[in-house]
Amino acid sequence: MVCIAADGRMILVNGEAERLFGYEREELIGQLVDILVPEESRAAHPGYWAGFLADPQHRVIGGDTPLAGRRYDASTFPAEISLTAIDTGAGILVTAAIRDLTARLRLRDLERSSQSLDSFIYSVSHDLRAPLRGLSGYSGALLEEYGDILGEEGREYAERIVAVSEQMARLIDYLMQVSRVSRTELHLQPVDVGEEAARIAAELQSGEPGRAARFTIARPVQALADRRLIRTVLENLLGNAWKFTYGRDDTSIEFGTAPGADASVCYYVRDNGAGFDPEYAGKLFQPFQRLHPARDFPGTGTGTGLATVRQIVELHGGRAWAEGAVGAGATFYFTLDGKESA
Amino acid sequence: MTTPTILLVEDNPDDEALTLRAFKRSNIRNEITVVRDGAEALGYLFPEDDVTPSPALILLDLNLPKIGGLEVLRRMRADDRTALIPVVVLTSSKLEEDILDSYRNGANAYVRKPVKFSDFTQAVNALGVFWLLMNEPVPNHGSEAPIEAGRS
Numbered sequence: 001m002v003c004i005a006a007d008g009r010m011i012l013v014n015g016e017a018e019r020l021f022g023y024e025r026e027e028l029i030g031q032l033v034d035i036l037v038p039e040e041s042r043a044a045h046p047g048y049w050a051g052f053l054a055d056p057q058h059r060v061i062g063g064d065t066p067l068a069g070r071r072y073d074a075s076t077f078p079a080e081i082s083l084t085a086i087d088t089g090a091g092i093l094v095t096a097a098i099r100d101l102t103a104r105l106r107l108r109d110l111e112r113s114s115q116s117l118d119s120f121i122y123s124v125s126h127d128l129r130a131p132l133r134g135l136s137g138y139s140g141a142l143l144e145e146y147g148d149i150l151g152e153e154g155r156e157y158a159e160r161i162v163a164v165s166e167q168m169a170r171l172i173d174y175l176m177q178v179s180r181v182s183r184t185e186l187h188l189q190p191v192d193v194g195e196e197a198a199r200i201a202a203e204l205q206s207g208e209p210g211r212a213a214r215f216t217i218a219r220p221v222q223a224l225a226d227r228r229l230i231r232t233v234l235e236n237l238l239g240n241a242w243k244f245t246y247g248r249d250d251t252s253i254e255f256g257t258a259p260g261a262d263a264s265v266c267y268y269v270r271d272n273g274a275g276f277d278p279e280y281a282g283k284l285f286q287p288f289q290r291l292h293p294a295r296d297f298p299g300t301g302t303g304t305g306l307a308t309v310r311q312i313v314e315l316h317g318g319r320a321w322a323e324g325a326v327g328a329g330a331t332f333y334f335t336l337d338g339k340e341s342a
Numbered sequence: 343m344t345t346p347t348i349l350l351v352e353d354n355p356d357d358e359a360l361t362l363r364a365f366k367r368s369n370i371r372n373e374i375t376v377v378r379d380g381a382e383a384l385g386y387l388f389p390e391d392d393v394t395p396s397p398a399l400i401l402l403d404l405n406l407p408k409i410g411g412l413e414v415l416r417r418m419r420a421d422d423r424t425a426l427i428p429v430v431v432l433t434s435s436k437l438e439e440d441i442l443d444s445y446r447n448g449a450n451a452y453v454r455k456p457v458k459f460s461d462f463t464q465a466v467n468a469l470g471v472f473w474l475l476m477n478e479p480v481p482n483h484g485s486e487a488p489i490e491a492g493r494s
Contacts, residue, residue: 126405129434132457134356140459141363162459169457176436 004033004094022072038070056085066101118179125176136165174304186226194219197234197255204242213251229312236305237269237332245273260335272329285310346398347373351383353406364466380409387424399473404433419448426480
């Protein structure tokens with residue numbers, strides 16, 4: 001903050017301005033404010049100053065196209081300046097609140113490049129699907145039309161080509177999904193997370209009506225969230241719980257809330273299934289990681305479910321983590337932001 | 343007698359080959375005309391000599407060289423000669439905006455090309471059976487022969 005008299009000389013300077021411009025306070029007091037302006041724009045500055053005094057309405061300048069501030073060492077930084085005039089009766093005083101935009105601009109660049117990276121990933125993934133259709137298609141055609149002359153081993157090879165191209169297609173689909181989720185604009189709305197969980201639980205049960213399972217779902221559990229995305233989170237967590245309790249005759253799956261440390265509420269999905277080795281807990285949320293061999297649990301996916309959960313939860317400003325032990329079930333926790341109310 | 347043709351708008355030669363093969367396997371005998379970009383598609387649909395072909399079905403890729411699939415669709419729907427021809431968008435994209443834009447511009451169906459060979463064959467088969475056999479075509483094409491495709 002710098003306070004400037006109508007003649008353009010600084011009369012008050014706070015510590016923040018000292019730090020920002022690299023001057024000692026006494027070096028600034030009494031000086032023309034022009035010394036804080038880079039040399040190349042200094043000549044025009046008195047004109048701008050007179051213009052402001054002629055119409056001393058509060059204004060913020062440099063928000064769209066940043067201005068430049070000049071430090072003692074002649075280096076510059078992008079700045080936004082908020083000007084307020086005070087009529088003291090003995091003349092006008094102007095306070096200038098100067099904000100260093102360096103961090104904000106860096107973040108904006110980062111967001112831009114991350115967005116363009118996401119679009120790039122999306123279009124590359126999209127293009128990669130086409131040759132895969134060829135791979136799977138021609139191998140399949142080979143099997144259908146020449147299967148009898150390929151021999152057993154030859155057929156197996158062709159079948160493996162079909163299988164691995166499908167696997168690659170799933171990985172590509174995941175990449176596309178990630179890039180899409182991170183470009184998604186959140187449509188936050190009040191959602192009863194418990195109701196969504198109950199619906200998914202009912203779908204899981206009706207998919208395998210013969211399985212004995214007890215779902216305990218807390219309701220209502222209100223949250224401010226993107227309904228579609230939060231549903232994906234619950235589908236993954238409840239789907240995992242369902243999958244990894246396979247084979248138990250006393251399957252118990254619970255959805256509930258607990259007081260959170262860094263948010264007002266934390267949500268959890270708990271099961272009494274296969275659990276996991278806590279040593280590898282950090283790997284759980286990484287894409288394509290799997291702690292159980294696919295053949296042990298039917299319906300095991302690409303190893304991307306929890307990575308998706310984490311991505312969505314983080315998009316909401318929350319985080320996700322897990323607790324468990326081998327054979328002793330698992331609990332997956334997530335928070336959204338601090339705005340939930342149970 | 344000729345059976346109505348199918349117009350396949352597809353720039354990827356592999357997808358073309360696999361689609362043609364799938365139709366053959368489904369015993370769909372309609373002649374299939376292949377054009378490889380949007381401009382060629384429009385050239386086929388709106389020929390200079392004005393003898394407008396009326397394909398019974400158009401399979402339209404979205405991502406095409408020169409003129410994109412959506413633009414082809416837009417221009418087709420804006421012209422009386424082609425406004426009612428069934429168009430199935432057959433594409434790799436599952437972008438929500440592509441699906442919405444396709445329907446908004448008058449697509450009759452939207453099918454994402456499956457990677458898995460058997461799914462792909464099945465999808466093309468299902469499309470052929472539905473649009474050429476089950477679906478009642480747009481009337482006012484009285485001069486054309488009945489559709490003869492089918493399992494023989």
